[in-house]
Amino acid sequence: MDQASADSVTLDLLREARETVRSSPLGVINTPMIPWCQTTLPPSASCRIQIKLENMQTTGSFKIRGVANQFARRQAGGHFVTMSAGNYGKSFAFASKHYGTKGKVVMPETAPESRSLLIQSFGVEVERVPTSCLMTVVNRCVQEDNMTFLHSYDDLDLIAGHASLGLEVLEVLPRPDVVVVCCGGGGLLAGVAAAIKLSGCDKSRIYGVEPEGACTMYRSLIENKPVGMDTKSVASGLAPPSAGRLPFELCRRYVEGIVLVSDGEIKAAVSTLYRAGLVVEPSGAAAFAAIVNNKIPDLEGRSVVCILSGGNMGKDELANFPD
Template identity: 85%
Template structure:
């Protein structure tokens, strides 16, 4: 894709799934890999070398994005976003925590002025952490997130960086899918958490455009925040009043470009309950893995047999983030 087309689409927001090419994703992979933000190639470990329970006989590899710089996969997309924006700009975003943390980290590095609009349901500790990077935080009801963002854009002359419905972000997240293929060249199944859909879109596009036509890619959403699941049913991006312990997977609407890419490249969306997510966090912690609720969704889907036909298959489970405070861990069963 030409740079001119890329820039035009990114500005006017009219990119479609057709514009996401393997060349574009490879270019983003190099940008992420060489980013001054220090994005790392996270480990992938065999499930059988842990004490984690597994009721199905299959070869599962666990991708540890909870060990990523800033504690989650979000830094991948942020690295590509900021590389393509002017340094020292004025940016606003909306986030429940993980994107906001990576956004704040990048803003400090690049000398940009940043503001994060957060849902009131997000842990207070996330706000404090983001503010420690010198970025302003405004907490509002989830239903008001976009209204406040629009106010910042129109009244304060800030540029909006979307936390999941953005081409550069999705292309950056695709670097995770490419790393998966380096470690497991022919996966049968890949399980990925899904909120607004940016990570699922990027990983699915990277794997499918790399020629793995037979790989089944599943998005996993909380039952109380299933915007992509409902979007698949209604065949268009939908909004809903979301509520889940996995606040990072509970944006108020599915992204347009993520929806197009997920519809094209993902097998289906499966749902897990908050109780299943809580149990997953506890189980992972008991095995020495600190993973937040949002980052545990794919694991919860596998251990609760939500993904079909895993017997004898090569499976990848992505643990997408580990930003959970000691105060929050007290909410989970032993």
């Protein structure tokens, strides 16, 4: 798995993963995609926007797609460890309970406490550490406790599972002009971009969106190698310590560019979506924030897809956002 490259990601592989995800006992759903004009969101007359409601997905985010494909390709009864700020950890814990496997999630201390408690409710152990120490603790678990590491964003099976979202988009809109996707470690962006480009949509432009304080993929594409940084953002799910190697390769090949949004813009986006009846967490609202703040170039008259990637937000988090 560590040797996987961008060339390993083929349309046949992604289609096979889509069938695995669709038939998964974890209950992954084909989430709705609705026209912006059919919501109560502020009008956006310059382009035709469709919103992919992945915040309505099983376990509340897109992460279950990749997890379904990962667990389908691993032996049952294993002892797995991962790192996550919340959404991947929730899906990982959900799958662990279903398959009867032992699991541990290493979480950054900045992640909301409510997410740790939720993951623990599935019977999975949680260890909270500084963000810079995540991989150190994961490596300790692998070496000392003989656990198997399931990567939360830099894994071929995971990315192939996430690509099912991109293939679903094409079932509704066969040739989108622009697709806007949040980006943390890059697993979702890489999967969606590969699915769309490998399906023959050569002219489609795929943009990733990162927080200004956690722009690892943005910096990686500038430096032409995966880089890490001391990340900090209200969108904790988009703030892993580094960009993934395989996601970087795929983004370099298939993504038009990465745009950055501020924490203030993300918070305002969460509030706007909430007023329209859509519960979307900060990490899931980044693509929306980029569109409403005119960060994506040349949208006038285009068909655009905005992915709302997650809706896991507890009452403790909602209280921190303006009305």
